[in-house]
Amino acid sequence: MPLIAGIAAVTIAAAVVPSTASTTPPAAAAGTVAAGDYVVRRGDSTYTIARRAGTTVQAVVAANALPAGGRRIHPGQRLVIPVPGAASATKAAAPTTSAPIRRVQAAAPASPTAARRAAATPRPAPTTSRAAQQAQVRALIEQVAAEHGVDRRLALAVGLQESGWRQDVTSHVGARGAMQVMPANARWASALAGRRLDLGDARDNVTAGVVILKQLRATAGSEDAAIGAYYQGLPSVTQRGMYRETRRYVASVKAHRSRM
Numbered sequence: 001m002p003l004i005a006g007i008a009a010v011t012i013a014a015a016v017v018p019s020t021a022s023t024t025p026p027a028a029a030a031g032t033v034a035a036g037d038y039v040v041r042r043g044d045s046t047y048t049i050a051r052r053a054g055t056t057v058q059a060v061v062a063a064n065a066l067p068a069g070g071r072r073i074h075p076g077q078r079l080v081i082p083v084p085g086a087a088s089a090t091k092a093a094a095p096t097t098s099a100p101i102r103r104v105q106a107a108a109p110a111s112p113t114a115a116r117r118a119a120a121t122p123r124p125a126p127t128t129s130r131a132a133q134q135a136q137v138r139a140l141i142e143q144v145a146a147e148h149g150v151d152r153r154l155a156l157a158v159g160l161q162e163s164g165w166r167q168d169v170t171s172h173v174g175a176r177g178a179m180q181v182m183p184a185n186a187r188w189a190s191a192l193a194g195r196r197l198d199l200g201d202a203r204d205n206v207t208a209g210v211v212i213l214k215q216l217r218a219t220a221g222s223e224d225a226a227i228g229a230y231y232q233g234l235p236s237v238t239q240r241g242m243y244r245e246t247r248r249y250v251a252s253v254k255a256h257r258s259r260m
Contacts, residue, residue, distance in 0.1 A: 068233075138159075188212075216229045
């Protein structure tokens with residue numbers, strides 16, 4: 001989930017590194033972090049700190065009101081480490097990304113005749129399969145990349161890394177859609193695209209990711225830096241260099257591209 005130009009993260013969370021599918025890291029056997037104050041050291045991330053403390057990334061982020069899902073921490077920064085029990089409380093309070101539960105009144109028992117009619121009524125076709133959705137998103141990425149003069153293989157690789165070419169994905173920090181764009185970056189992406197973009201729309205989401213990638217490619221100085229900035233944020237990459245997890249992200253994206 002990238003962090004762009006001090007605006008907030010387009011984050012990224014997806015196929016290979018690091019996984020955002022589970023944000024409750026297992027407790028480490030050694031090098032634990034006690035609840036209370038903690039000073040960030042070189043090489044730390046909210047994931048590793050939460051893991052050593054036996055809590056969750058969400059709990060650490062919430063306890064410190066960290067922006068962009070806690071990706072922008074730096075050595076010397078002082079954090080409050082919540083007690084492990086706070087993790088479950090944070091989870092309980094966090095909004096879910098699943099569809100809201102709809103409560104309806106129970107229907108009266110159907111008569112035998114109605115039951116037979118219902119059985120004979122054709123059921124609607126199933127919704128779009130995951131494979132079909134992925135094919136549609138891939139085609140969108142290729143088309144939008146061509147429209148904006150971006151290497152289609154690079155855009156495809158970033159989309160695969162971010163979401164597995166799926167529009168119905170929202171990360172634990174709120175990054176949305178096929179290109180895992182943070183809502184805070186929608187206005188910036190809209191300015192780059194020259195029109196208002198709706199991240200819930202597949203084409204607009206892909207457009208947002210592609211124009212951001214194009215802007216980074218033009219300003220980051222190298223392709224590796226542009227890919228890393230999509231994940232870590234250009235200011236952070238420029239000032240601190242790529243974190244270890246960012247280097248893994250860059251390697252993964254380039255490996256995807258080599259197979260396109």
